[in-house]
Amino acid sequence: MSTPTTAELKPAPPPVETIRIKVDGRELDVPKTMPDWQGKPQPTTMLQACAMAGLEVPHYCYHPKLPIAGNCRMCLIEFGTPMMGPDRKPVLNEDGSPKIARSVLPYEPDAARGAIACATPISPGMELYPSSAATKQMREAVLESLLINHPLDCPICDQAGECKLQEYSVEHGQATSRFVETKVHKPKQVDLGPRIMLDDERCVLCTRCIRFTRDVAGDDALGIVNRGSYNSIAAYPGRQFDNNYSLNTVDLCPVGALTSKDFRFQMRVWFLKETKSLCATCGTGCNITAGAREEKLLRFEPRQNDAVNGPWMCDHGRLNYKWVQREDRLSTVISTRTGSGTWTGVLAEVAEVLRNAPKGSVAMVLSARQTNEELYLLNKLAVLCGAITDSIAREGQGDALLVSPDKNPNSNGVRLTGVAYTEMGIQIPKIAAGIRNGQIKTLVVFGEDVTRHGLEGDVLSRLDHLIVSDVLPNETTQRAHFLLPGCAHIEKRGTFVNVKGRLQKFMKAVEPKGDARPEWEFLGELLQLLGRPENFKSLEGLFNQMAKDTPAFAGLEWSRIGDLGVNVKL
Amino acid sequence: MNNARNNLTTVKRTELTFLEKLYVPTLWSGLKVTFRHFWNTLFRGKVVTMEYPEQKWTVPEGYRGAPYLVKDTEDRTKCVSCQLCEFVCPPKAIRITPPGPAVDPTTGNVEKRPKEFEINMLRCIFCGFCQEVCPEEAIFLQKDYSLTGVSRSEMIYDKEKLLALGGVHRGPIMKWKQKADEARKQDAFKPE
């Protein structure tokens, strides 16, 4: 778990009470309590203590963001406590150090008795042996037992490559199984819900999915049915596991039992190129890892950022990537005036139009889906042409967990860069009136279908020049005189400011299609054609310049934002 | 250092005699050798050449020819598109398109089969990694060594072609069948 890289102003935390323990013979001070999955202080567990000592204890059912169940037994470790004499005083060795009693089975003093590290709190003087032979043996035994009925169908399992059962089998398991008996067969291809497919044979019954959907998503839809070897995860017969967070159970599932129907059989995970990006579906700005192979987007996965989304994200955002690579995607730059189809030609024409436009005859409608950098450049352009600018608000349903009612990823960016003030969209009627009375002759539209937001087709047809940049075709792009194909955010780099005022950067996962280019690139060129001195060859330079010019971003630098973003003043 | 040098044996180069220095006897014996071969080939028919299209080479066991996909004895494509061969292939000659989320109900326990499976025979180096890595025994290097085509695209063999060339593999292991049989047997023992 990483923490935000920038120091946020907070009162200094009170000194923490610590406990001195030994992990693999090394003395260590660990805090007495640690935050649990909800952030409440709870006694520090052995597993957390081992993590602090730099030793990973293998586990399936334990998850830092879920309540502890302690049912997989994978985290069993050998331990010892200071020996107490009959007088309730510690027994000492000859050299004066406390004598340690290793925990053993009651009637078998030679066999170590392990404890599940995820749920056992530490106590002063305790010694943990996460690397001992006994611990190793316990792990081997647990893995063997988990694999008794496992179908071992890794070749067709989508989890292969990121499967904890595979990883731990290699790291902690035995090479062969001693079981020759027939495996128990359970239902495969169970349709759990519209987005989830369950394979009961692969399940290790860690109940992470049950706990997530009960305690985090608040839709208590899953349970364990049947008994013994036939235990299986199920939803109530006839009911669907269909809440908006169901796909998180796929990430949570340490094995391949729960798979995403969308990603199922699409690609083996080791072929995916993973890029740190953001979800642009709503204003929350969940951190994601985009998986793509050979310029084809295949999945979004949440990337843990406790300041924004924790380790979760909603299903809607996760599946909202297919439009980017749609067939009808805008991919040719074109000027309907001269028929020119090259960026140099069209940009020169656009520059000509904007240079000759009298003050007050230009208006701009800019989307809150553009990045801060692009909005900054567009604002510069607006100042140069004396244009009025506005953006369009996009309201929708929100929920208590992650989904924001603001469906624009960068509403705050629009405000902070000065494209629109407090309320978005109040200038639109003014622009419409300006076009109607012939005052406004040139309209620049970025990323919005303005025909659906108050500037209908007949209004647009009065314009002399309509300059449009967008990703997908719509009525506005059809009416454009100059069409500049832009990029979806997943195809470029940039920053967004989410609804809570966190500025986060995202990276480029795939190449744009055809002529499409990141907007900031061609906007920089356009500004240069209009005689501005700036020439932004790199996004880093552009961001740093914007940070200098924008009060809200003062003091920021691209290289210092970090993967988890920083808070800015709204 | 000295010790090492002392242990060395120096092999003296034999001085050549005058006759040897002339090289003429050597030349003569060389000419004899070549002439003997000439004579034997021309008049005694001792030819080592195999005249290819008419005479064909007997391919030895274990020969690594072109990799093809095989079907099992029940006419099922053995490949489950796990893409391990694609991953391991050193020249990246294999390209698999996985099937997508739709499951073919006729496949029983085998949920996955390739939608498309292509091997670019121009890139293939016949190393056999694909055969070695295959967990399903679905791809085998067979005996074809003479692959010809008139265009590059023709040399990219698709799934149908690979299956047709690969034929049937009569291996004793049929994982899907074993699993399906087990599962079928156990259906009867399932608690309500």
Next chain:
Amino acid sequence: MAFIVPAELEAELNELVTHYPQKRSASLMFLHAIQEHFGFISKEAAEWIASKLDLQPIHVWELVTFYPMFRQHPPGRHQLKICRTLSCALGGAYALHEHFCRKFGLDPKAHGIQTTKDGSFSVEFVECLAGCGTAPVMMCNDEFHENVSLSKADELISKCQ
């Protein structure tokens, strides 16, 4: 088919809830009561219990599938439960079971509860009925029968009919 619980049963169940500190603790008793009344626990019944106890139906379903003696399908009018634990197994429980099955045209090798086509009898094995000394033992509905010979079994069937 709507699931309707008679008023007096519902009153009985309402009273049952008050015996427990938490509503959920009453689930098993509810299931027993419902099975006693309806003979089995249908999905509708499980949902009814869940709503009654402020639970999700899956929680009730977990219990139903866990305990083999909660039935998910209606059994026959007369239920024949033959003990198959060690003493009875040695004492001829399997022969007895086979005898019943042949009589009703059922498969003696099939597993689990089997019900005749007309729904009059169901035959199943159960675990120990605590009558080892008088093996084989069996239950016909709620009656306990000891030393069940094949002729005694025939007698039992004719009595039921």
Next chain:
Amino acid sequence: MDSIMDFIYLHRELVMGLVKICAVLAVLLPMVAYSVLAERKISAFIQDRVGPNRVALPLLGSVPVLGPFLTRLGIWQPLADGLKSFLKEDFTPNYVRKAYFWLAPAIALIPAFMTMAVIPFGSYIGTEKMVIADLNVGILYTFGIVSLGVYGLVLAGYAANSKYPFLGGIRSSAQMISYEIAMGMSVIPVFMLVGDLNLGKVIQHQSGGLFSWIIFQQPVAFFIFMVAAFAETNRLPFDLPESETELVGGYHTEYSSMKFALFFMGEYSNMIASSAMMVTLFLGGWTLPWFGLNANAPAEGGLWIGIAHIGIFLAKVLVLMSIFIWVRWMLPRFRYDQLMDLGWRRFIPIALANIVITAVILYLKHAP
């Protein structure tokens, strides 16, 4: 009609010269083509292979026994090769020096043909002497022309403007010049014996029986001349200018199609020319010491003898050609320093010594 006869009568030498040139070329060019086939076949046999045996002519190929036999012999292969040379893409890389690049193959080929002019390939047919140009200084002419041959190779190496041809060109110039000296010196004793530079006279000198052949009087000279001839024609073991294992093909790396074929023809013409020179200088030319074939054919009724002389000459040339091919598979290529060492420090001193010894012997013999 009369005027034509008059013209022929008046310009008899010119007309006969042209006829002889045509006749020589008509023999020489097929010989070049078939020596390629011979090279391939003999090489194949030496290496236990079968050699070219696929090309069949449409009609002749279907003649019952003869057709398949000729096909297996590869008789039609040169036709196919020639056709192929014309049909292949004539590729000129764009970085070459075009004029020289185009000129080089011709320069490589022409000297080889020109050498043939002074070689007496027969005695007489009728009253016509069987040599194109009966020069008094035949051997000087030959050496003059042969030294031009190197220009074709050097020019090719230079014109191609890339490193392998360049290296090939350099090697070839050094090698040719070195061995020309040894070659030139090796033949001096021959003319000291004969007392004339006219090649016809050289043959006259050798018409006195088998042991009047100069090879028996001057074996050392013959040996040096033959080795030098191998070097001059870039044959193994002296094929350094084009050594394909290290220089890809040397001076002709960048050549394709017919231009490459011209180099090829040049090489084989050179081989034929060198063989012809050796036959003339050392092996009795068109003479044969038996059946009275030593003397010139008489003008009347000597037609058959004249033709037989030509045949004898050709047969001797063919035997030497076979030796060229045979040697190829016996010796590995020399290293460059070995090549130079052999030329400058062995052959030139030996050739000089040979001259002195011959002179001394001649002096003693003719001394009063």
